[in-house]
Amino acid sequence: MTENGSGLVLYGNAAADLLQEIFILDITTAQIQCEACGSIGAVGSLRLYAAPMGAVLRCTHCDGILMRAVRTPHGHWLEMTGARCLRF
Amino acid sequence: MTVIEAATVPVRRLEWQLAEVREIVVETWRVKSLLLHVATWQGHLPGQHVDIRLTAEDGFQAQRSYSIASPPEDELVTLTVERVDDGEVSPYLVDDLRAGDRFELRGPIGGYFVWTVATRGPLWLIAGGSGVAPLMAMLRHRARRKARTSALLLYSSRSLENVIYRAELDAMAVRDPDLRVVNTLTRQQPEGWMGHRGRIDKALLVEAHFPPEQNPKIYVCGPTPFVEGISRLLVELGHDPLTIKTERFGPSGG
Amino acid sequence: MDEAPISRGFRSRRQEQTPKNRVPPGQYVTTDFPVLSAGPTPQIKLENWTFALQLGGSLLGKWNWAEFEALPQTTIKTDIHCVTKWSKLDTTWQGVTFDNLLKAVGLPEPPAAYVMAHSEGAYTTNVPVADLVGGQGMIATRFEGLPIPPAHGAPARLLVPHLYFWKSAKWVRRLRFMEKDERGFWESLGYHNYGDPWKEQRYDGD
Numbered sequence: 001m002t003e004n005g006s007g008l009v010l011y012g013n014a015a016a017d018l019l020q021e022i023f024i025l026d027i028t029t030a031q032i033q034c035e036a037c038g039s040i041g042a043v044g045s046l047r048l049y050a051a052p053m054g055a056v057l058r059c060t061h062c063d064g065i066l067m068r069a070v071r072t073p074h075g076h077w078l079e080m081t082g083a084r085c086l087r088f
Numbered sequence: 089m090t091v092i093e094a095a096t097v098p099v100r101r102l103e104w105q106l107a108e109v110r111e112i113v114v115e116t117w118r119v120k121s122l123l124l125h126v127a128t129w130q131g132h133l134p135g136q137h138v139d140i141r142l143t144a145e146d147g148f149q150a151q152r153s154y155s156i157a158s159p160p161e162d163e164l165v166t167l168t169v170e171r172v173d174d175g176e177v178s179p180y181l182v183d184d185l186r187a188g189d190r191f192e193l194r195g196p197i198g199g200y201f202v203w204t205v206a207t208r209g210p211l212w213l214i215a216g217g218s219g220v221a222p223l224m225a226m227l228r229h230r231a232r233r234k235a236r237t238s239a240l241l242l243y244s245s246r247s248l249e250n251v252i253y254r255a256e257l258d259a260m261a262v263r264d265p266d267l268r269v270v271n272t273l274t275r276q277q278p279e280g281w282m283g284h285r286g287r288i289d290k291a292l293l294v295e296a297h298f299p300p301e302q303n304p305k306i307y308v309c310g311p312t313p314f315v316e317g318i319s320r321l322l323v324e325l326g327h328d329p330l331t332i333k334t335e336r337f338g339p340s341g342g
Numbered sequence: 343m344d345e346a347p348i349s350r351g352f353r354s355r356r357q358e359q360t361p362k363n364r365v366p367p368g369q370y371v372t373t374d375f376p377v378l379s380a381g382p383t384p385q386i387k388l389e390n391w392t393f394a395l396q397l398g399g400s401l402l403g404k405w406n407w408a409e410f411e412a413l414p415q416t417t418i419k420t421d422i423h424c425v426t427k428w429s430k431l432d433t434t435w436q437g438v439t440f441d442n443l444l445k446a447v448g449l450p451e452p453p454a455a456y457v458m459a460h461s462e463g464a465y466t467t468n469v470p471v472a473d474l475v476g477g478q479g480m481i482a483t484r485f486e487g488l489p490i491p492p493a494h495g496a497p498a499r500l501l502v503p504h505l506y507f508w509k510s511a512k513w514v515r516r517l518r519f520m521e522k523d524e525r526g527f528w529e530s531l532g533y534h535n536y537g538d539p540w541k542e543q544r545y546d547g548d
Contacts, residue, residue: 010336011311011334011335011336012202013198013200013335014153014198014335014336016137016197016198016199016200017102017139017194017195018154019338020102020197021101021102024101026197026198026199026329027198028198028199028200028201029200040198043200044198044199044200044201044333045200045333045334047380047381047382049380049381050379050380051378052376052378052426053378053425053426053508053528053533054528054531054532056380056381058381058382063379063381063382066465068531069531070528070531070532070533072532072533072544072545072546072547073545073547073548074532074545074546074547074548075240075532076532077531077532079530079531104346106347141346141348142349142352143346143348143352144348144349144352144353144354145343145348145353146353146354148353148354148356149346150352161407174354174355176354176355179355180349180351180352184352186350189350189351190347190348190349190350191347191349191352193344208486
């Protein structure tokens, strides 16, 4: 994850390296469904927040959190309770 | 170099590879392209990026992302770097780096912001400043494959001296009737400039465009406000958000 | 490659002339104020804003903006340290200390040992009460004498400067007292539960 000190909104494609460390597969082209509102979109098109601390990927329709991921020296963390499903 | 036809990337763990600088090309007064030899390189798709990592003698490390500006048809991997004042990494890459120097690189990363000649539909590229780099990979790939897809690059720069790849883009446009390159200069224009002035606005997006009915594949890359603004205008002009792919580019910490 | 290859001539540019005893290990000093958010900047209208103290299901106190501004104000000058390695020295904040909030609701002692701070947009962070009392924590409403800007947590944020700055929750709306510690947004995703910059407690397991 590159250092982004300006806090600007990025898109999921910018989290591709962190996600690929976790999934091994590049999931930025995978379709992900929001648990809260049901809308579907590519992981790469989601709004990415908190980039230097990790990846918080939010639904482009309802802003709900679909995925959160963090890289630490002791391993990776992933939380996806906001996603109904992921289709590769 | 084999071109990967389908828009899928091989499944493999992202690992750091060694990149050696073979050649450095001065693009503008603060932009250089680094042509890298990566012995373990497995290929990439136009639009993807890499992470690079520099290690100092005292162990200090810095990591940054850069889009790949070269097409998959090239042997060497090209990164185009803009020098950011007070940056940690870009001043080193632009001012200090020499042919023969080495650093680590991993990738390619990001299958989302990708275009290949296998994709149907006109290609509409909109670039802000150094955001032109991944779009250049797409245009170079298109040229190498001699594709006849209609393509348009709408490119916003501060001044003529800041237009990256200017000579190459002019030459591409001259010999390719299906490619149109439209420059707009936002801050300074040379005397006698007959092209566009000022930022890309709705009017320019209507004048230099493919209408929604032609179902263009749209790629927008530049600083975040640029990208967000243009995307909004494109949707207002009737383009399906699903056909618009965006990538934020530019100084990400320097 | 066992060791990362050295890039000839590369070195860190962040060689600041900073007093070592003010900069925790692994940090560099910046004069910027980088913005880091887990979500979009909320647009909060002052006339709709409230701040509450809760214990279990019950409300210990609730203030609207005018009422909150009427509480005793404290100004502090302090250093802040972000887990992403930047530190900013001599920042000035004004707001209502945690101690004064307890006084305002008539509690001579905190009712529980832990607090979960809840912000607009479902962000949470947990802090031991022991780290909020004695002037260590406040709900800040001014930064450098001016209202806190939206991107930095307007109109009010928690401020606990002796811990990593993710604990200073932006857009804070309530503090919920807890008998038992619970992990907040980042603490439940790999970050350290406590976050002492001087012990470099960035991640769970550090």
